[in-house]
Amino acid sequence: MPLSIGKPAVSDIAANLAQVRADMAAAATAVERDTSAVTLVAVSKTHGADRITAAITAGQRVFGENRVQEAEDKWPAIKQAHGDVRLHLLGPLQRNKVRKAVRLFDVIESVDRPKLARALADVMAEEGVRPDVLIQVNTGEEAQKAGVMPDEVEAFVAQCRDDLALPVKGLMCVPPVDEEPSLHFSLLREMARRTDLAELSMGMSADYVIAIRCGATLVRVGTAIFGERPAPTL
Numbered sequence: 306m307p308l309s310i311g312k313p314a315v316s317d318i319a320a321n322l323a324q325v326r327a328d329m330a331a332a333a334t335a336v337e338r339d340t341s342a343v344t345l346v347a348v349s350k351t352h353g354a355d356r357i358t359a360a361i362t363a364g365q366r367v368f369g370e371n372r373v374q375e376a377e378d379k380w381p382a383i384k385q386a387h388g389d390v391r392l393h394l395l396g397p398l399q400r401n402k403v404r405k406a407v408r409l410f411d412v413i414e415s416v417d418r419p420k421l422a423r424a425l426a427d428v429m430a431e432e433g434v435r436p437d438v439l440i441q442v443n444t445g446e447e448a449q450k451a452g453v454m455p456d457e458v459e460a461f462v463a464q465c466r467d468d469l470a471l472p473v474k475g476l477m478c479v480p481p482v483d484e485e486p487s488l489h490f491s492l493l494r495e496m497a498r499r500t501d502l503a504e505l506s507m508g509m510s511a512d513y514v515i516a517i518r519c520g521a522t523l524v525r526v527g528t529a530i531f532g533e534r535p536a537p538t539l
């Protein structure tokens with residue numbers, strides 16, 4: 306069936322999840338970390354409710370999406386049916402989507418500029434809900450990539466946490482595709498140590514095992530669970 310090339314059947318999702326969880330446990334054990342110290346964020350962007358529901362049925366409870374609008378279309382109904390699922394925002398957040406994001410997401414992983422941080426603080430106060438915040442760091446200092454530059458992390462964390470009283474829990478990064486990820490993961494870990502932040506969101510389908518060895522507490526895995534995504538239409 307040409308339409309399903311690269312996309313596992315819904316029935317494969319439980320097996321894929323079991324494999325990812327087994328790999329995660331082995332990676333944690335290998336570096337003498339507790340297996341419960343790493344949370345799997347299943348990245349369901351572009352995938353429909355049927356595939357997401359298959360993952361929930363298989364016991365998955367934490368999910369990630371890249372776009373506020375897509376998440377808003379898919380997730381209110383799913384959350385209504387499964388009250389204990391948690392949703393992370395992984396993609397860039399525009400200021401005009403902050404209110405929707407604060408209402409829908411439990412964790413916002415992509416905070417990376419002062420205007421966005423201020424908007425989040427204002428809207429959280431107005432809405433009376435406080436999703437956790439991670440600061441996205443552009444560890445590769447790539448021009449096209451989101452995230453604060455490494456030498457700005459300490460000041461930005463201080464601004465978010467101390468001045469704006471945002472619930473900052475950790476750091477997130479997406480390393481350059483063509484570089485050794487462990488260098489970036491180690492850099493992020495060192496910045497989290499210096500800023501006294503506990504959560505490290507790093508590692509995707511290709512490198513979550515390496516990330517766990519480097520101290521990840523959250524890994525964001527899409528393709529290895531749900532299969533290939535259609536090419537982005539930006």
Ligand SMILES: *Cc1c(COP(=O)(O)O)cnc(C)c1O
Pocket residue numbers: 348350371395396479509510511525526527528529
């Ligand atoms: C899409 C995405 C992922 C998941 O990527 P896979 O390679 O499919 O596992 C993780 N993090 C971010 C920020 C993403 O945009």
